[in-house]
Amino acid sequence: MTSTFIKHELKAFWRARNTGKSIAVHIVMGLMILYLLACALGIGFFMDRFLKQAFPKDDLVFSFCGIILIYYLFELLSRMQLQELPTLRVQPYLQLAVTRNSLVRYLAFTAMLSFFNLWPLILFIPFILKVVAVKMGGVAALVFILSVIGFSIFNNYLALYIKRKASLNGWVFLVSSLCLILIGMGDFKWHLYSIRNFSYLFFGHLATQPLLVLVPILLAIAMYYTNFLFLKQNLYLEELTKHKTLRKSTTEFPLLDRFGNIGDLVANEIKLIIRNKRPSSALKVSLFFLFYGLIFYNNPKIGEYMKLLVGMFMTGIFIISYGQYMYGWQANHFDGIMVSKVSFTDFLKAKYLLFTLVSTAAFLLTLPYVYFGWRTVMIHFIMYLWNLGVNTTIVLFFANRNSKRIDLSKGAAFNWEGVGVTQLLLSIPLMLAPYIIYIPLKLLAGNNNLPLVVIALLGMIGIFTRGYWIKLLTADFYNRKFKIAEGFRDK
Amino acid sequence: MIEIKDLKKVYNNILVVNIPHLEIRKGESIGLVGNNGAGKTTLFRMMLDLIRPETGEVLSNGENVAGHENWKNYTASYLDEGFLIDYLTPEEYFYFIGGLYQQSRAQVDEFLAGLSDFFNGEILKRGKYIRDLSKGNQTKVGVASCLLQHPELLMLDEPFANIDPTTQFRLKNMLKEINKEQGVTTLVSSHDLNHVTDVCERILLMEKGRIIKDMATNSSTLSELEEYFAIGHKMEAVDSVKINVDEEENH
Known part of the structure; x- marks a missing residue:
């Protein structure tokens, strides 16, 4: 047997x-x-x-x-x-x-x-x-x-x-x-x-x-x-198959009501993250990353180039760890979203809003790093702007290329479901882009200020031109929609 | 209301849907019947712009569903549990859907109160997420969320399949009522010939991707359909033709 x-x-x-x-x-x-x-x-x-x-x-x-x-x-x-x-x-x-x-x-x-x-x-x-x-x-x-x-x-x-x-x-x-x-x-x-x-x-x-x-x-x-x-x-x-028999209650996020339909979508996604095993562990990992700075900053010799990376991870790890599998998290009800009255533009705006909320929270939580000097906090803020202006759009661009579903109920440790070429490709621009700007400008200007200003400006431009990126991403999505939806149906 | 032109879909070199022309007028109630693999669900999915047809188009109010989103404003559909957001409680889901149509929570609550018979006390305030409900109760949530949208076009795939006899009976009455009194165009697929002939005024019979019969329901329709399926059954048994089970079909 x-x-x-x-x-x-x-x-x-x-x-x-x-x-x-x-x-x-x-x-x-x-x-x-x-x-x-x-x-x-x-x-x-x-x-x-x-x-x-x-x-x-x-x-x-x-x-x-x-x-x-x-x-x-x-x-x-x-x-x-x-x-x-x-x-x-x-x-x-x-x-x-x-x-x-x-x-x-x-x-x-x-x-x-x-x-x-x-x-x-x-x-x-x-x-x-x-x-x-x-x-x-x-x-x-x-x-x-x-x-x-x-x-x-x-x-x-x-x-x-x-x-x-x-x-x-x-x-x-x-x-x-x-x-x-x-x-x-x-x-x-x-x-x-x-x-x-x-x-x-x-x-x-x-x-x-x-x-x-x-x-x-x-x-x-x-x-x-x-x-x-x-x-x-x-x-x-x-x-x-025992589930905890806790009574499940209806939750509301009054803060999000101000954002109308988009707020509702964000509220749903927050529930998705909290109520399912794998996304909630992605969130917990982001919390651990808040201590990432402690590993490096105790070393006084650490250069500012390292702080860029540390700042990016601390304020934006959620964008990366959760965003890399997008929209696979919603694979289970993707058909439902497609036929519902939610326009894809609103769908994208909700993603931006979610990322903004979580990153802002992460930035606020990293404020105690002021212990290592105001300049450290400033670098974190610059990378926070960069995350919101540039990284979110990069992540969503790759999300349009991901058609692997994710089983929400499984744990995250050693879980390779949903991992594909997209995730590997995604890490390249995320890790390299700030340095492509930083290194040449530093050599040019001879100090750290110019590259930091440019990175901050690019981040801000990214934030203020979101409407334009949303339009591009929407057009791009409609070219790939069927492939994505089909991949998500493939259990 | 709906016009289908030259619609074809191919899976693994097999034509699973092939409809040269079909027109559905406003206010009609249509029943779609056919054996497994006849292409019913695939047809529904193409009408909802969820899969890309090889050729042809589906026009809803004169506008191609692919590439436009206006049809979403007046079309409500429930094909399977994949349409539900399963980590929400039913209430949260209804509020969400209602919110999309600018309905306040009070309005949604009021509407749901009217469905209390249909829910039979098993949906609301049970303290469960949708994923913890039985399949039949999930169907109830799906159907109720469709009605909540006050659609002009309602599409349901096998709504009778998992629900109990009492609810089947209530669902039939509800479908008849919204069709007769509110003029909603309904499109329902089912394996249960009694139900479709009871609810629908026009029956489309699909076989291997084609609509082979298109008839108005009258007293002899049921026996006609029973005859077709009985013979079909016998033929399959005799020459054991390889039947292409549609991989999209998801019961």
Whole structure:
């Protein structure tokens, strides 16, 4: 039965409508993963040197034993954020003559096929073979390896268990993340205890008491079994597709009423962003980007050319991260928009208004950067004008060339849906355009003022000539409308 | 009101719609019937300027729908859930649509109050987004939003397909009423011959992209249609002709 499931899964992957188109994307992703694995292998091989540098006083094996549990603690945290729940679409099998056990076994088993399970092996096994096997003998090396595997499997199923619980009740996720962070803080910040000592307590004695290896193995088996039972009990349709049963309420944005129809469109789009998983994570990422400046500005040697980029990202990351998939966000009801009384000009004006609102909010939030001088704020303001005048139009120009739909309900991490050539092309003008103006003018004038003035002026011209750009974009859209709408219908 | 000239659409080298000429007069109520893949939805989509025909044009009030937007002011349509903004609550969606036609919230509320029978308490104030409604209830939202627009031309694709018998009955009465009393031109496709012959005065029968019958409804229409579909069914079974299922068809 399991082999049938695997066959179906493979078919589902290859026959998905967007597989053929995004094969290039898969290759790029595969190369990135290979690169990361190679890096991990490198770290694994030279771990003895790293450990020597980090803890020059301690014995190699002692310091190695100390870091293992710390690694697993961080791994658990990142697994909870990034690892995806294995999903066989079980619905079509539930009513067939397929036992629940075989379904659940498949679900639980395929959970092992995650890249996360490779990391610890690649990181630790080279060291174990290089150092532990030599110093302590084969048996010790074997039990070390078995323990590493045991802990990974335990971690794997623990993370999935928490995620599954969290999908029924969102608080579980918050509380367990908080616990993990507190455990970490307890050691590194408050020094209440030392995880290294705990780690050593186990791994240090592993060499002399090989039977201790049973602990991680039993933990792994117990966790697997807990997962298995939990899945089996919850294999009901309404629980698999459980939505939070919060009462959904009608929301209004009185501020936007002043803008009439366009305001209504913006209100709808704000709801789209807030009420759907993927766009709302795009918004959260933009919030994180507000701290982008802190990374660079602490360095007093940083040039103003860098501030241009930082300013552009901080005030405009939303335009880029959300705008690059436009109008794919609305793919689900694009037909509806096309036949409704919304004229495309209004549709575009609403996009401009949305971008203006979000960028303005982002600019206001970056005002505390005045700590680094008024000139920094001025550069942010110039890039804010540039974002509104130039980048919005560039983004919308590329939006007319994008016909990939986006499933709003899926998360953003490792989600490559909707990514295509358009997004790659889009990044070029966005990143380069300010420098094409900045560098020659700086060489010409010898100072930073002239290029900044020109960038600000161009931004302002862009804002005041929006009507003209909207007209061009509308004409351009009508040439491509059918292709876009057809792409969006293609699920 | 609508004039179709030499309209053709090709998918994968197969002619899925081929209508040399068709005229729909103001105030007519038209039923479109045909088996799966006959081209009904594709025809609707071309009439709404959602897909580009290979040749030909659709004139609405004498103006080509492609390249113009005036028809949007008096045309309301619901083909599938793709026409609804599914992350809004039904109320938000109705207010949005009403707002497009300069209706205040109070006006929209008043209009919706008149539809309370049709909604049967399952749509308004349920605290759900449209995406969480059942397919039948989504259809109700779609149809209601069409009526809210007070259109001159109403196009519905399979409106009876997912809704319960009581609502089917109410929908039929509503369609008859807006056609008779407000003179709205209605264009409804359906697989249910009883419903279309009941609601519509003129029946268009499509087969493989062509309109092969165009008849006024009278007492013998239903039996005539039943005869056609029964024979069609038998023929398919006998020589198992490859039927091109229209990939645009979305039920």
